Amino acid sequence: RKEVEQDPGPFNVPEGATVAFNCTYSNSASQSFFWYRQDCRKEPKLLMSVYSSGNEDGRFTAQLNRASQYISLLIRDSKLSDSATYLCVVNQGWSGGYQKVTFGTGTKLQVIP
C-alpha cells in the first residue's frame, strides 16, 4: 500500500459546483497534514494545513479523519481559477534525524465554464 494515495482524476466540474477530494495515508502515527496546490508545470504552493477539528479558509474546507486515516478537501462554488492539481502532504514525523514528509501524486481538478 502506498504511503499516501490520491485519486488522480481528472475531476471535471462546472463552475459553481462543489467538489471534494480524499487522500488516504498508511502510517497511523502521521502527525500533520496539508494540501498543496500545483498549477500546470509550476511549483507546488501551500494551500492549507489540515487540523484535527477541521478548518475552513473561504471556499475551502479541510478535514481529517484519523480513525479511517484520510484527509479531505472540499471546494465550494468552484471557480475557473481553481483548476489545478491538489497535492496531499503527510508529515510522518521524525525518521533518521529529519521530518519525513510524503507527497501524494495529486488530484487534478478542471473547472469548466
Add this chain to the structure above:
Amino acid sequence: EAQVTQNPRYLITVTGKKLTVTCSQNMNHEYMSWYRQDPGLGLRQIYYSMNVEVTDKGDVPEGYKVSRKEKRNFPLILESPSPNQTSLYFCASSAFSSSSYNEQFFGPGTRLTVL
C-alpha cells in the same frame, strides 16, 4: 521578494555529461531539499540539508550529489546523467523546526531531458 530560484529552468543534455542545477533562497532558511517529479509518482525527495555542511539522502539519491557550503545555496549535481534522470526537478526551502512541519517554499522547477 522572498523566493527560491533555480537555474537553468530548462536543460537538454546527453548521457554522461556532468551538470549542475543551482538553487538559491533568500529567506535565511536552514532546511533545503531537492525533489524530482515524475508522472504517476509524485514528488520524491532526492537529498536534503538541515544546515550548512549537513546533508543527507532522501528517498531516491542514486545518481545525484549535493553540497551545502553556504546557507543560501544548495546545488544538485549529476556527475553522469542517464536518460532515467529525465524529470522535473524542484528545490525547496523551509525554516527548520524540531517540533513541527514548516511550510516548504519551492523554486520554479528545472525541466531536465537526458538524451
